[in-house]
Amino acid sequence: MNLKGRVWCCLAGAVLLLVIYRNSQQRHTGKRDNVISDWWIQPNYYKFGDSVELIVNKVESDLTQLPFAYYDLPFTCPPTQYKKPLHLSLNEIIRGDRKWQSDYILKFGEDNSCQTLCSRKTTAKGIQEAKKLVEQGYVVQWLIDDELPAATTFISTIDEKKYYASGYPLGFVDEITGKAYLNNHVMLVIRYNPVDADRSTIVGFEVYPRSVSDFGCPGASKDHKHYELIVPEDKDDLTFIPVTYSVYWREEYNVNWENRWNFFLNSGELSEDSSKKFHWMSLANSVGILLLITFTTVINLIKVLKKGDSEADLMDISLDNIENNDSIYIIAKDWLLETDGSSLWVKILTIFTAMGVQVFFTIFGSLTISCSLNKLHNIRNSVFTLALLCFVAGAFAASSIGTWLNLSLQEFSSTNDIGYRGASHYNTIFALLCGSALPGLVMISTLILNSVIWAKDSTHALPFGTVAQFISIYFIICIPLSYFGGIATTKIYRSNKQRFTLIKMSPIRMENLLKQKKPMIYKMSESDTKPMKSQLKSYLGIILSGGIPPFIVIYVELQYVYKSLWLEKTTFYYFYGFLLANIALLCILVCEISLLGCFVFMKLAKSSKKHQKDNWRWKCFITGTSCAWYMELYSLYYIFRILRIRGFSSIFISVCYSAIFNITCGLAMGSLGYLACCWFVNRVYIVKYEKK
Numbered sequence: 202m203n204l205k206g207r208v209w210c211c212l213a214g215a216v217l218l219l220v221i222y223r224n225s226q227q228r229h230t231g232k233r234d235n236v237i238s239d240w241w242i243q244p245n246y247y248k249f250g251d252s253v254e255l256i257v258n259k260v261e262s263d264l265t266q267l268p269f270a271y272y273d274l275p276f277t278c279p280p281t282q283y284k285k286p287l288h289l290s291l292n293e294i295i296r297g298d299r300k301w302q303s304d305y306i307l308k309f310g311e312d313n314s315c316q317t318l319c320s321r322k323t324t325a326k327g328i329q330e331a332k333k334l335v336e337q338g339y340v341v342q343w344l345i346d347d348e349l350p351a352a353t354t355f356i357s358t359i360d361e362k363k364y365y366a367s368g369y370p371l372g373f374v375d376e377i378t379g380k381a382y383l384n385n386h387v388m389l390v391i392r393y394n395p396v397d398a399d400r401s402t403i404v405g406f407e408v409y410p411r412s413v414s415d416f417g418c419p420g421a422s423k424d425h426k427h428y429e430l431i432v433p434e435d436k437d438d439l440t441f442i443p444v445t446y447s448v449y450w451r452e453e454y455n456v457n458w459e460n461r462w463n464f465f466l467n468s469g470e471l472s473e474d475s476s477k478k479f480h481w482m483s484l485a486n487s488v489g490i491l492l493l494i495t496f497t498t499v500i501n502l503i504k505v506l507k508k509g510d511s512e513a514d515l516m517d518i519s520l521d522n523i524e525n526n527d528s529i530y531i532i533a534k535d536w537l538l539e540t541d542g543s544s545l546w547v548k549i550l551t552i553f554t555a556m557g558v559q560v561f562f563t564i565f566g567s568l569t570i571s572c573s574l575n576k577l578h579n580i581r582n583s584v585f586t587l588a589l590l591c592f593v594a595g596a597f598a599a600s601s602i603g604t605w606l607n608l609s610l611q612e613f614s615s616t617n618d619i620g621y622r623g624a625s626h627y628n629t630i631f632a633l634l635c636g637s638a639l640p641g642l643v644m645i646s647t648l649i650l651n652s653v654i655w656a657k658d659s660t661h662a663l664p665f666g667t668v669a670q671f672i673s674i675y676f677i678i679c680i681p682l683s684y685f686g687g688i689a690t691t692k693i694y695r696s697n698k699q700r701f702t703l704i705k706m707s708p709i710r711m712e713n714l715l716k717q718k719k720p721m722i723y724k725m726s727e728s729d730t731k732p733m734k735s736q737l738k739s740y741l742g743i744i745l746s747g748g749i750p751p752f753i754v755i756y757v758e759l760q761y762v763y764k765s766l767w768l769e770k771t772t773f774y775y776f777y778g779f780l781l782a783n784i785a786l787l788c789i790l791v792c793e794i795s796l797l798g799c800f801v802f803m804k805l806a807k808s809s810k811k812h813q814k815d816n817w818r819w820k821c822f823i824t825g826t827s828c829a830w831y832m833e834l835y836s837l838y839y840i841f842r843i844l845r846i847r848g849f850s851s852i853f854i855s856v857c858y859s860a861i862f863n864i865t866c867g868l869a870m871g872s873l874g875y876l877a878c879c880w881f882v883n884r885v886y887i888v889k890y891e892k893k
Contacts, residue, residue: 244458245346246400247393249310253403255389256287256344257303259660260371262337263767263844265851267659270299271341274334275327276383278319278444280304292585294667297660300344305446307345307391309401313448315418321442325433328440332430335372335381337847342368345391346403349461354407365464369408372430382427384410386418386445392453404453404461416443480779483757487786490750491793498793501800502881505529506888529803533885536817542610548631550818550875551610555603555635557872559595560865561788566591568781584777596636596679600686602872603635608694629687636683639868640675643861647671650857657850740820743801747794748827751787751870752835758783759832763839767855788873791825795874796881798824817882818875825874829867836863 247253261268271277284302293300304318323331343351352365372383392405411419412427419425433440456463541547567588607628648668655662663671758780799821806817836859846852 244402246396246402247309248399248401251309253307253309253345253391255303255305255307256300256347258298258300258342258344260334260339260341261297261368262334262339264337264847266661266767266844266846266855267654267657267848267851268297268661269334269339269658270301270660271343272299272301273658273660274330276321276323276331276442278304278321290586291589291667291670294663295585295661299660303343305389307389307448309393310450311448312450314420315445315447317416318444318446320416321444323440323442325436325438325440328430329432331372331383332381332432335383335430336374339371340368341371343406343408345406349403349406350465351389351406351408352465354409363464365405365407367465369410372412381430382412383430383442384412385428385442386411386413386447388418388420389446389448390451391448392451392456394453394457402458404456404458405464413443413445416445418445418447420447480757484779484782484786487754487783490754491786491790494750494790494793494797498796501797505800505885529800529807530885530889532803532806533882533889536882537886540610540818542607547610547818548607550822551603551606552631552634552638553822553868554606554872554875555599556639556865557868557870558602559592559599559636559639560869561872562595562598563588563592564784564869565781566595568777568784572778572781592640593674593678594682596640596682597686599639600632600636600683601690604632604687604690605694607631607635608691629684632687632690633680633683636686637675637679639865640679643865644671644675646857646861650854653850653854661854739805740802743798744820744824744827745830747798747824748829748831750794751790751828752831754790755783755787755828755832756835759835763836767839767844787828788870791828791870791873792877795821795825795877798874799878799881818878821878822871822875825877826867826871828870829863832866833860833863836860 257271259268259270260274272280280301281304284304287300287302289298289300306313306316340353341351345351350365350367351369352367353369354363354365356362357364369387370384372381374381388409388411390405390407390409391403392407393401394404395401411425413419414426414428417425428442567584567590570587647663651663651668762780799817802817802820837856840846840852840855840859844855846855
């Protein structure tokens with residue numbers, strides 16, 4: 202591709218990224234003053250008598266994790282011809298939102314004690330579906346003032362304060378009789394805060410649902426007959442469901458617009474001060490674990506590197522008598538020299554490492570940028586949008602790292618008798634795989650799961666336009682970025698080969714050592730050979746134990762993130778600063794544990810006198826991923842024991858999405874551990890044999 206073609210590709214990719222970025226941040230706006238940008242949200246100001254729009258969205262349940270559009274239900278009042286669907290951001294589409302204008306009449310500051318919405322005509326099938334959704338615990342999600350969710354109010358038993366849970370129940374089931382009842386009347390209590398004499402902002406949207414058998418509005422009275430969902434015996438029989446509502450406006454002096462989300466944030470599990478203290482204590486505990494592991498790692502590094510440095514001038518590095526010296530320095534040298542850069546397994550490991558770098562770039566990039574915008578009101582949408590952009594842009598970083606590793610390892614490809622190629626060659630297909638393999642696999646997996654969700658008619662199914670957008674991003678942005686990343690890294694590597702090579706060994710020394718290398722270095726006797734089962738148990742024990750400290754570090758924030766993802770109706774996660782800090786500690790801890798694991802692997806290789814060519818690289822990578830194994834086990838526990846999701850399709854989708862998340866996290870941690878171990882082995886060799 203010539204220079205002109207590359208420029209046009211870059212421009213096209215930049216334009217597409219800009220379009221996606223703007224579309225993902227667009228939202229429906231009302232009477233909003235002083236709008237700085239779509240990200241920097243300013244309040245809507247209302248005067249008495251102004252029309253306020255109520256937006257209907259979807260119904261969802263913790264037991265199924267399959268939302269449905271509100272207007273797609275056969276027992277809800279359909280919209281009139283003048284009501285239109287609202288534009289959705291990419292984040293909202295993936296969350297399963299389906300926002301529509303509604304026919305609810307709301308005038309700011311004007312109470313309405315009783316209003317009929319419609320008499321919904323439905324069939325036996327509609328009643329049966331309503332009964333099924335009520336029994337599955339579905340809740341209705343509405344919005345007001347563009348983004349403020351309708352909320353169910355409750356008083357916490359911990360601090361006796363009022364908190365909100367997003368949404369209101371579609372109905373209820375009598376525990377004694379087992380009968381299902383539909384909430385066909387809602388009492389809307391809208392709370393506002395006066396800014397000045399003429400303007401006010403909405404700070405609360407409380408919904409009190411009722412089940413009534415007629416068109417009456419019971420208000421706060423409990424003396425009324427409920428509307429029972431009885432499925433007619435004749436499928437052709439029609440049922441008319443009365444749907445009514447009432448509206449009340451209440452002034453709220455103690456809550457302003459900036460603090461209106463505080464009622465949703467911790468849902469009364471802990472007081473606000475206790476919740477922050479709890480996160481600080483968790484962070485302090487993580488720092489304590491990190492300091493302990495760091496101390497152990499530093500002691501071992503000093504012991505190994507200083508000893509090798511002090512004895513470097515006294516060591517004869519001839520391979521003729523290598524059987525008489527089995528120290529870890531000889532192990533490090535053999536691990537490096539016996540690397541076959543052309544091996545298929547080494548190339549696969551390099552691609553996995555590049556994938557992990559892309560995930561690491563996505564997580565750290567999105568959280569860092571989002572947390573730097575600490576005044577950003579809608580931080581949840583910003584995190585998701587930035588994560589998508591960083592994931593796409595991470596193709597360049599992944600291709601660069603993969604190409605760099607591949608070029609470095611090509612120095613040791615077994616292409617001739619002495620196993621030394623002496624030149625590095627750029628592989629375009631390999632660079633494209635490093636940068637675009639992970640986005641491609643994630644996209645394919647998502648499309649397969651999307652077909653399952655689509656079969657259930659859930660709003661979680663991505664529309665065709667969104668799918669086409671993802672495919673366009675992949676081919677127009679990810680693949681070209683992968684190509685350019687490989688090209689740029691190759692040029693830098695060739696111009697600064699001695700500085701950027703993975704194994705810093707002088708060419709003359711490398712060639713001399715490889716010429717002396719014997720096909721069979723170790724002659725193993727039966728007395729020196731350990732049983733294979735014992736070796737596997739040792740390695741498995743190291744890998745499993747290495748995942749416990751990182752999991753302890755991330756456990757608390759992981760629990761809060763899971764609640765936010767799967768229990769979004771009752772828990773909104775907003776401790777992104779704590780999450781970023783714990784992830785940073787987790788990355789450092791993974792690197793240190795991988796170094797310790799690598800050191801133990803060297804000791805085991807020394808005692809067994811069996812140096813396997815490329816296995817040490819995979820062992821170090823798998824040691825780094827060990828925390829993700831515990832994360833997956835916790836995810837399965839959360840799905841089956843906490844959420845108690847029902848239905849094969851719901852369980853299958855939840856397990857698959859959690860597996861994709863944990864596999865990508867495992868790739869990120871494995872790549873960190875592997876790169877840290879490569880540095881360690883290279884450093885052990887340098888201090889012993891390359892000191893000048």
